[in-house]
Amino acid sequence: MFRGRVFRVVNTDVVLPNGRRTTFNIVEHPGAVAVVARFPNGDVLLLRQFRVAARSWLYELPAGTLEPGEPPASTARRELIEETGWRCRTLRKFAEFYTAPGICTERMRLYLATGLSPASADQDADEVIQPIRVPYARALRMVREGRVRDAKSIIGLMMCDGGRR
Numbered sequence: 373m374f375r376g377r378v379f380r381v382v383n384t385d386v387v388l389p390n391g392r393r394t395t396f397n398i399v400e401h402p403g404a405v406a407v408v409a410r411f412p413n414g415d416v417l418l419l420r421q422f423r424v425a426a427r428s429w430l431y432e433l434p435a436g437t438l439e440p441g442e443p444p445a446s447t448a449r450r451e452l453i454e455e456t457g458w459r460c461r462t463l464r465k466f467a468e469f470y471t472a473p474g475i476c477t478e479r480m481r482l483y484l485a486t487g488l489s490p491a492s493a494d495q496d497a498d499e500v501i502q503p504i505r506v507p508y509a510r511a512l513r514m515v516r517e518g519r520v521r522d523a524k525s526i527i528g529l530m531m532c533d534g535g536r537r
Contacts, residue, residue: 373397378437379478401478404471405448406435406524408532409458409485414508416529417456417488418520422500426521431514433525434503435480448483453491456503461487467531471523482528 374381379401387393409417419432436451438444445463453459467482506514511529514520520529 378402379476397475399472399476399478401437401471401476402440403438403444403479403481404435404524405438405444405451405481405483406433406528407448407452407460407463407483407485408433408528409452409456409460409488410508410532411488411505412486415505416508416511417458418504418506418511418514418525419455420502420504430522431504431520431525432522433528435524444481445483448481448485452485453493455499455501457491457493458488458503459491460485461489467527469527480524482524482531484532 373383379399381397381399384396384398385393386396417434419434420429421432422428423430434452434455436447436455438447442450445465448463449460462485464484465481466484469480469482470476471478471480508529511520515526515529520526
């Protein structure tokens with residue numbers, strides 16, 4: 373039905389577990405990662421990013437889409453550098469979930485990054501991003517106050533337990 377730069381939309385004929393036949397419109401997505409980057413004092417990196425679909429600035433975790441054949445951990449390391457200007461020594465996956473399983477195949481993997489050191493890389497041309505370093509307790513307050521409004525960031529911040537997970 374549609375093929376874009378990152379995903380495609382297809383019609384899929386299926387037989388459900390109850391034996392009924394139906395057709396679904398499915399968004400096929402290669403998968404993505406998000407990173408909770410934690411400093412030794414507990415601070416975490418967030419992005420203030422302009423999102424066209426939301427028509428506003430959002431606070432988010434660094435994240436990105438898997439490239440063809442790229443392992444998720446490599447994507448996490450690459451996106452951390454590209455979006456924040458920091459690299460990590462240690463990266464550990466702590467969660468995985470479907471973002472919208474009723475319509476989309478995208479699986480999001482969440483990673484904890486520690487041992488951070490400065491790095492440099494160019495941001496993607498279609499991104500407007502401002503990295504910010506905030507205490508973990510403040511990041512959680514931002515979630516509770518509705519200032520962090522995207523699911524991957526809410527889940528990542530709530531599940532990582534201050535990065536001790």
